[in-house]
Amino acid sequence: MKLTLANIDGYRQELVTQRKELQSIMVCCGTGCRARNGLGVAEAMGEALEAAGLGDEVKVELTSTGCHGWCEQGPIVTIEPDGVFYTNVKPEHAGEIVAGFQSGHPVQKLLYRDLTTRERKVTYHEVPFYSHQTRWAMRNVGRISPTEIDHYIARDGYKALAKVLAGMSPAEVVDEVAKAGLRGRGGGGFDAGRKWRSAARASGSPKYIICNGDEGDPGAFMDRSIMEADPHGVLEGMIIGAYAIGATQGYIYVRQEYPLAVKHLEQAMADAREMGLLGEQILGSDFSFEIKIARGGGAFVCGESSALMRSIEGKVGEPRAKYVHAADKGLFDRPTVLNNVETFICVPLILDKGAEHFAATGTAGSKGTKAFSVVGKVNCNGLIEVPMGTTLRELIFDVAGGVPKGRTFKAVQTGGPSGGCLPESQLDLAVDFDTLADAGSMMGSGGLIVMDDRNCLVDVARYFVKFLVDESCGKCVPCREGLKQMLAILSRITQGEGRTEDLVAxxxxxDVLKDGSLCALGKSAANPVLSTLKYFRSEYEEHIRDGFCRAGVCGKLCSYHINEKCTGCAVCAKVCPVTCISGEKKELHVIDQGPCIQCGSCFDACRFDAIEIRSAP
Amino acid sequence: MSEIILNGRKVKVRKGEFLLAVARREGIEIPTLCQHDAVEPAGACRLCLVEVTRPEWEGWSKLVTSCLFPAEDGLIVSTDSAPVHKTRKGILELLMARSPNAVPVRELARQYGIEQCPYPVQHDGDNCILCDICTRVCQNLVTGAISRIDRGVGKRVATPFAEPSTDCVGCLACAKSCPTAAIPYEDEGLRRTIWGKTFEVASCAGCGAPTVTAEQAAWIEQSKGVSREDQLVCDRCKAQKTAAAYQKLAW
Amino acid sequence: MVSKLMHVTPSKCTVCRNCELACAFSHMHGGKPTAARIRAFADDQQREGHHAVVVCMQCEEAGCVKACPAHALWRNPETGAIYHVEARCIRCQSCVAGCPFGNMRWEAAMEFPTKCDLCDGDPVCVKFCPTGALEHR
Structure with missing residues (x-):
């Protein structure tokens, strides 16, 4: 059926009425849950439902969702509209879940157990990980089936598009986005309204709109989750953007590693086309717009906008100088707007609810919410969307559940390889684009890697520099050659061969990287090093001067020893991969320093604080 | 016509003209290693950095590559300020570590007072500094037989799969436009080898001297509309033919 | 605008080769006449009035310009001469192959093509031609 401006509201109303009576059992089939046999769970649920023979009086629908952003708890099964939330579901649990559904008594053992109170939480509204969040960009994530366009439409999908096409001029749309204060979620934080305005005013045709889904920061997966779980939201944002700037062709650039996102986006595009929401004369209006998917080849640098455009053009994915903006000369040298997945998905929300609503949340300079991918040494690894201005402490301790195993928080790395490491003293920083930059880090795409006292910050800096050495495109000298020399120096320090003059070097x-590099990747490549030097200089000095790595990470600069607190439980001996720990039961154990590889497994396993890290013998 | 202030001097510029071109016209030297007039600027070597500011920036300034930065009215440019000099020197030190035998690199390093490279020097280092002149020349002006492959420190120039390329016409433009003579080739008599492919150079129909490869002649004929027959005769024999025609006319 | 052109009158040429020498010296080839951009050819049978001088005619539709992939050959609108712009040249020799008259030469020692540039509008060879076989008008 073709939707038009005249019939879309009626169609939605019908869907809402229909779905009101419906109970949905939703199995997460996002990439993370699939890896943990989510598809097996979905199949078993289908069989169990059939076997139960629920009859006609119960209207139930079994469907799959995209990624909920909490993969470590997957496979996740939810039952809507109540929001019953099951974690770690296996196919053999299907019968119990259906029985619980029939009886109205949820399966206790599959409910999430609160970290502190140890209580079971029935619905995800009660789970702290979700209850502390404000999910705007992820409003439909995990709540709808990504392959059912009707699910999206029923949740006010394409409502903003209809509103725009029915009664707003392109300039009014741009103004609304500008008024909302929407800033680019991909890293730069550039004002989206301003970008759109320049592209709308630029001469040249055709104009292009590009959605950047080449999420490359280690540990970040919010764009994947959104593309997999709410593809229509991304499309709607792009279509509105295209109308605003006068683009006729759009591209979604998806990284190679996201096949499911591509599949869902393709399905969504086909469905949208069939219903008259994409293609010629959208919703019966004069506006036409098409979208193509371009797949990345696995290069980090292609997440950089100018390199991404070269890649779409079929050229080597190398950045260009941005002295002339893409809004004037972008893809194929035509006016182009490029925004990130998360930026586009905010657009329908802004136009539906109004700019004031969006701008009422957030800080003075950064409006709305931001999705973070919180990983590392936290109890709850996953996607967390909170209003701009939420402090790092709230994010890490209240939402993500704090540092596990009673260890001490040491640092949080924000913004991926281009960001920086912030210490405990910066935890009360109200996170937005500007505060993070002022602190020597950056928002980036929103990756947060939490580290505890078992992480060596010199090694972390070395890790990120190594990542960038591998991912530098190699076009310009400072990034290509400078990072190589930087890695050599950092490796030397972690190997115990550091020299005092190394810190000066x-x-x-x-400085050469920051001032001399061609693109933002090179210019910001120094951030992990500069920020660790700024906040953790003593660790560098300890490595160089004392030959000691207090975190016990740099093998040549530490040794592991067992002290008198040892109870002789022998857990350490069991986990030691090179069996170099010996001792009688209930007696003090000893580590043989010869074969020890300083892996720290014993340290992490010991429950009595009996393992000590000392400098290397 | 717009006006900029270049090293303290007012200079008239055309809007959109690149700063490097303006500086050179004004006789101001800016070092470059990846600039070639025949191809679009790339901004790869970063040596042509200059410092730009504007009165309304309130003292803030930035370093930009002059080969790519368009001149615009009111811009204040310094081509050899302390930050410019420092960054150029830093870049040259990095290049010295990579390609210590490349003549233009050594020459610039000397100019910038680099006596000892602070990094471990690869004494047998590749002369290729990845300026991309060869690839831009081949891709934009000739047949696009070579390209930059791999990335980061492993980046290099090669034909597809490093195999003899069907597109290469053996014109040697890549090797001869290389500022550091980093592309090996052999060109002896009627045999020419480059990028793993050996060509036969057509011998002049008149005297047997080498002219161009048959592949290049075919490419010029096809893409430029110049007849192959004219190409496969050496310039001296062609001139002689011209002379003969004059002599006939005179009689 | 019609520029002044080189005119050769074979009947006046005595193959004295002053033109070649003048060209070679003024273009800094160390006076090596074989590197001159103008060439005098004697008649096979040494007949007076049958000799000829060959020099670039700055063709309207020039083969060298057509063949050059780098746009390194430009016409100076004032003198009408086609100049070889060194900074744009990629040294592929296409121009040498492209000129049907043999007036684009390859200077092997410098790995460069050379051609007559009319000495910026005042050709030296003409001044040194004792018989008036060469004219620039």
């Missing part, structure tokens, strides 16, 4: 290299 690092400073100098950071």
């Amino acid at each position: 690092i400073d100098k290299l950071c």
Whole structure:
């Protein structure tokens, strides 16, 4: 059926009425849950439902959702509209879940157990990980089936598009986005309204709109989750953007590693086309717009906008100088707007609810919410969307459940390889684009990697520099050659061969990178090093001067020893991969320093604080 | 016509003209290693950095590559300020570590007072500094037989799969436009080898001297509309033919 | 605008080769006449009035310009001469192959093509031609 401006509201109303009586059993079939046999669970649920023979009086629908952003608890099964939330579901649990559904008594053992109170939580509204969040960009994530366009329409999908096409001029749309204060979620934080305005005013045709789904920061997966779970939201944002700037062709650039996102987006595009929401004369209006999917080849640098455009053009994915903006000369040298997945999905929300509603949340300079991918040494690894201005402490301790195993928080790395490491003293920073930059880090795409006292910050800096050495496109000298030399110096320090003059050399290299590199990746490549040097300089000095890595990570600069607190439980001996720990039961154990590889497994396993890290013998 | 202030001097510029071109016209030297007039600027070597500011930036300034930065009215440019000099020197030190035998690199390093490279020097280092002149020349002006492959420190220039390329016409433009002579080739008599492919150079129909490869002649004929027959005769024999025609006319 | 052109009158040429020498010296080839951009050819049978001088005619539709992939050959609108712009040249020799008259030469020692540029509008060879076989008008 073709939707038009005249019939879309009626169609939605019908869907809402229909779905009101419906109970939905939703199995997460996102990438993470699939890896843990989510498809098996979905199949078993289908069989169990059939076997139960629920009859006609219960209207139930079994469907799959995209990623909920909490993969470590997957496979996740939810039952809507109540929001019953099951975690770690296996196919063999299907019968119990259906029985619980029939009886109205949820299966206790599959409910999430609160970290502190140890109580079971029935619905996800009660789970702290979700209850502390404000999910705007992820409003439909996990709540609808990504392959059912009707699910999206029923949840006010394409309502903003209809509103725009029915009664707003392109300039009014741009103004609304500008008024909302929407800033680019991909990393730069550039004002989206301003970008759209320049592209709308630029001469040249055709104009292009590009959605950047080449999420490359280690540990970040919010764009994947959104594309997999709410593809229509991304499409709607792009279509509205295209109308605003006068684009006729759009591209979604998806990284190679996201096949499910591509599948869902393709399905969504086909469904939208069939219903008259994409293609010629959208919703019966004069506006036409098409979208193509471009797949990345696995290069981090292609997440950089100018390199991404070269890649779409079929050229080597290398950045260009941005002295002339893409809004004037972008893809194929035509006016182009490029925004991130998360930016586009905010657009329908802004136009539906109004700019004031969006701008009422957030800080003075950064409006709305931001999705973070919180990973590392936290109890709850996953996607967390909170209003801009939420402090790091709230994010890490209240929502993500704090640092596990009673260890001490040491640092949080924000913004991926281009961001920086912030210490405990910066935890009360109200996170937005500007505060993070002022603190020597950046928002980036919203990756947060939490580290505890078992992480060596010199090694972390080395890790990120190594990542960038591998991912640098190699076009410009500072990034290609400078990072290589930087890695050599950092590796030397972690190997115990650091020299006092190394810190001066690092400073100098950071300056060349910052001032000399061609693109933002090179210019910001110094951030992990500069921020660790700023906040954790003593650790560098300890490595160089004392030959000691207090975190016990740099093998040549530490040794593990057992002290008198040892109870002789022998857990350490069991986990030691090179069996170099010996001792009688209930007696003090000893580590043989010869074969020890300083892996720290014993340290992490010991419950009595009996393992000590000392400098290397 | 717009006006900029270049090293303290007012200079008239055309809107959109690149700063490097303006500076060179004004006789101001800016070092470059990846600039070639025949191809679009790339901004790869970063040596042509200059410092730009505007009165309304209130003291804030930035370093930009002059080969790519368009001149615009009111811009204040310094081509050799302390930050420019420092960054150029830092870049040259990095290049010295990579390609210590490349003549233009050594020459610039000397100019910038680099006596000892602070990094471990690869004494047998590749002369290729990845300026991309060869690839831009081949891709934009000739047949696009070579390209930059791999990335980061592993980046290099090669034909597809590093195999002899069907597109290469053996014109040697890549090797001869290389500023550091980093592309090996052999060109002896009627045999020419480059990028793993050996060509036969057509011998002049008149005297047997080498002219161009048959592949290049075919490419010029096809893409430029110049007849192959004219190409496969050496310039001296062609001139002689011209002379003969004059002599006939005179009689 | 019609520029002044080189005119050769074969009947006046004595193959004295002053033109070649003048060209070679003024273009800094160390006076090596074989590198000159103008060439005098004697008649096979040494007949007076049958000799000829060959020099670039700055063709309207020039083969060298057509063949050059780098747009390194440009016409100076004032003198009408086609110049070889060194900074744009990629040294592929296409121009040498492209000129049907043999007036685009390859200077092997410098790995460069050379051609007559009319000495910026005042050709030296003409001044040194004792018989008036060469004219620039």
